[in-house]
Amino acid sequence: MSNFTLEPIESYVSRIAGMIGDALATVVPADWDVPKPLRESMSYSLLAGGKRIRPALAIAASEAVGGEQEAAVAAACAIELIHTYSLIHDDLPAMDDDDLRRGKPTNHKVFGEAMAILAGDALLTHAFYVLADIPRRFPQVSSSAALQIVGELARYAGAPGMVGGQAADILGEQGITTLEELEYIHLHKTSDLIVSSLRAGGIVAGADEAQLAALTSFGRCVGLAFQIQDDILDVTGDTAKLGKSTNSDTAQHKVTYPYLIGLEESRRMVVELTAKGKNAISGGIIPAPERLIQLADYLINRES
Numbered sequence: 001m002s003n004f005t006l007e008p009i010e011s012y013v014s015r016i017a018g019m020i021g022d023a024l025a026t027v028v029p030a031d032w033d034v035p036k037p038l039r040e041s042m043s044y045s046l047l048a049g050g051k052r053i054r055p056a057l058a059i060a061a062s063e064a065v066g067g068e069q070e071a072a073v074a075a076a077c078a079i080e081l082i083h084t085y086s087l088i089h090d091d092l093p094a095m096d097d098d099d100l101r102r103g104k105p106t107n108h109k110v111f112g113e114a115m116a117i118l119a120g121d122a123l124l125t126h127a128f129y130v131l132a133d134i135p136r137r138f139p140q141v142s143s144s145a146a147l148q149i150v151g152e153l154a155r156y157a158g159a160p161g162m163v164g165g166q167a168a169d170i171l172g173e174q175g176i177t178t179l180e181e182l183e184y185i186h187l188h189k190t191s192d193l194i195v196s197s198l199r200a201g202g203i204v205a206g207a208d209e210a211q212l213a214a215l216t217s218f219g220r221c222v223g224l225a226f227q228i229q230d231d232i233l234d235v236t237g238d239t240a241k242l243g244k245s246t247n248s249d250t251a252q253h254k255v256t257y258p259y260l261i262g263l264e265e266s267r268r269m270v271v272e273l274t275a276k277g278k279n280a281i282s283g284g285i286i287p288a289p290e291r292l293i294q295l296a297d298y299l300i301n302r303e304s
Helices: 007-027 036-046 053-064 071-089 106-109 113-132 143-157 162-171 179-204 209-236 257-261 263-280 290-300
Strands: none
Touching: 007 053, 007 071, 007 209, 007 263, 007 290, 036 071, 036 106, 036 113, 053 071, 053 179, 053 209, 071 113, 071 143, 071 162, 106 113, 113 143, 143 162, 143 179, 162 179, 162 257, 179 209, 179 257, 209 257, 209 290, 257 263, 263 290
């Protein structure tokens, strides 16, 4: 472990969230000729706040292997664009049919279903524009590195990744879905984008294959723990703190870890997975893992 005093994790998360919020406010060029309702719908969800956990993980991963923060911010913004599109589409009546997101009415409740779908499409597409533009803006990041991030993010966010997990989630039902199938849902619906965030941060910083493998293992474990904690909070959490409805999984007959194995066993799994994830980046393979370790603990102790 390197010898220095870390900024408190709450302060770090808040600072990164502010930095990402500022960057996202101008991520779609003002001189692009975009229909006003579409731009407003995109901005409504993109700038709705939130902890920006995936960007924080991308930036922390870059810092952990000795990279500069600025180039990692661009990659982090691309990932947040994809995350935001997925939330807009998840909330639609054909999907989770939610009315509240980050304490505000969901996108389709404000702008209508058609515009919400198009806003999600636009955010997804724009993520790859942002990634492709990184080498021009940050010459220290090679075109081959940017191309690697593009390819990986397309896979982790696509059919074999997040979208595949979302499809499996829709197909899953209480009393039918097995624990193995539920793990598949969570690993792909949630963990894959977290893994992609960490790897993107590592790639822009020049991480080697062993370091990327360690970040991948960390991300799979922490991502699964993060989603199990979400399952727990859906049962035990407070709507005001979460910024979204609670008990929605139960109402929609979705299978969750608390449903299958109970709350106490779910909590035990969160702790076990987090410890396994932290172990993957310890021992010297990652030069400065302290911030990532802090973030892992932060994620399992959160109430929202």
